[in-house]
Amino acid sequence: MKNIKDYNLEDLKQELITIQEKPYRAEQIFNWLYKEKVKSIDEMTNLSLELREKLKQNYTMCNFKILKKQESSDGTIKYLFDVLDGNAIETVLMQYHHGKTICVSSQVGCKMGCKFCASTGIQFGRNLSAGEIVEQVLAVEQDIGENISNIVFMGIGEPFDNYENVMKAIKIINNPKGLEIGARHISVSTSGIVPKIYDFANEDLQCTLSISLHATNNKKRSEMMPINNAYPIEELMKACKYYIEKTNKRISFEYALAKENNDNLEDAKALVNLLKGMLCHVNLIPINKIENGKFVKSTNENIIKFRDYLNEHGIVATIRRELGSDIDAACGQLRRKNLKASEQ
Numbered sequence: 139m140k141n142i143k144d145y146n147l148e149d150l151k152q153e154l155i156t157i158q159e160k161p162y163r164a165e166q167i168f169n170w171l172y173k174e175k176v177k178s179i180d181e182m183t184n185l186s187l188e189l190r191e192k193l194k195q196n197y198t199m200c201n202f203k204i205l206k207k208q209e210s211s212d213g214t215i216k217y218l219f220d221v222l223d224g225n226a227i228e229t230v231l232m233q234y235h236h237g238k239t240i241c242v243s244s245q246v247g248c249k250m251g252c253k254f255c256a257s258t259g260i261q262f263g264r265n266l267s268a269g270e271i272v273e274q275v276l277a278v279e280q281d282i283g284e285n286i287s288n289i290v291f292m293g294i295g296e297p298f299d300n301y302e303n304v305m306k307a308i309k310i311i312n313n314p315k316g317l318e319i320g321a322r323h324i325s326v327s328t329s330g331i332v333p334k335i336y337d338f339a340n341e342d343l344q345c346t347l348s349i350s351l352h353a354t355n356n357k358k359r360s361e362m363m364p365i366n367n368a369y370p371i372e373e374l375m376k377a378c379k380y381y382i383e384k385t386n387k388r389i390s391f392e393y394a395l396a397k398e399n400n401d402n403l404e405d406a407k408a409l410v411n412l413l414k415g416m417l418c419h420v421n422l423i424p425i426n427k428i429e430n431g432k433f434v435k436s437t438n439e440n441i442i443k444f445r446d447y448l449n450e451h452g453i454v455a456t457i458r459r460e461l462g463s464d465i466d467a468a469c470g471q472l473r474r475k476n477l478k479a480s481e482q
């Protein structure tokens with residue numbers, strides 16, 4: 139059955155025509171889904187009983203079940219959701235002073251194989267649909283009884299490897315008649331699928347783009363991120379420059395610091411040279427040790443030195459707060475040892 143949350147408003151209007159219903163009903167349905175946040179079609183009480191029955195025959199609401207919920211001492215919550223086909227995914231809620239942020243997954247598993255990421259240890263399952271991405275926001279909101287103010291696409295999966303569904307989800311999340319979360323509060327992170335960076339630049343969205351950079355030369359970056367073999371740094375930087383020129387928006391470069399790998403002064407100098415003159419910000423991430431991973435977290439002293447060097451040389455850099463590392467919810471730690479809901 140089709141998931142009713144897979145449609146943006148315009149698509150839902152078209153969809154209703156296919157079941158011989160008036161397109162304006164789409165606005166009513168959207169209102170029930172994203173303003174009233176109902177969990178069943180039966181609750182859409184301004185629709186006739188006949189229409190509700192027809193909707194129930196044709197569409198599912200795709201309400202995720204919480205299989206597991208882990209709470210960190212810093213207030214971060216990691217959810218394991220049953221996505222209703224036997225698979226499970228993780229979503230993380232983080233509490234910041236500026237509001238509640240959720241980190242959503244875009245795929246069941248990931249094909250990219252970044253060496254510092256726990257998702258690498260699992261097999262790729264499938265792409266999540268737009269509705270399944272949106273449902274992560276709704277399910278968390280329902281659990282905590284509060285609205286989410288920021289979304290980051292940094293959970294399991296490479297968002298640009300599931301480009302169309304991610305774009306569709308962003309449009310539903312951003313739509314004033316949908317979840318109405320401003321594009322400036324939505325951030326998409328990519329490991330560097332270059333053609334999609336060009337596409338994203340041309341979308342005319344105000345979302346933030348984050349690039350997982352992590353190294354400044356092809357040898358080191360390819361060792362950390364196999365995607366670099368397909369799209370080396372030169373091509374990645376060209377695409378980033380195009381993005382900045384086209385959108386006039388700042389890119390956030392993610393740089394995970396691993397001890398004696400990419401955290402010395404030479405690396406900091408190379409990073410300054412690479413990013414010099416670009417409208418950007420560097421987010422330094424103390425790498426999190428993962429099971430069987432070869433990278434070890436840099437020392438606090440080195441992380442601070444690295445940040446200071448960048449700031450002193452004209453590159454704005456901050457150190458990301460480590461949220462949820464005690465429950466394996468921090469950056470790079472998300473994964474399902476078992477991605478099967480039945481094995482939980």
Ligand code: SF4
Pocket residue numbers: 248249250251252255256257258293294295296329470
């Ligand atoms: S860091 Fe992101 S892109 Fe790389 S393997 Fe992990 S989930 Fe996939």
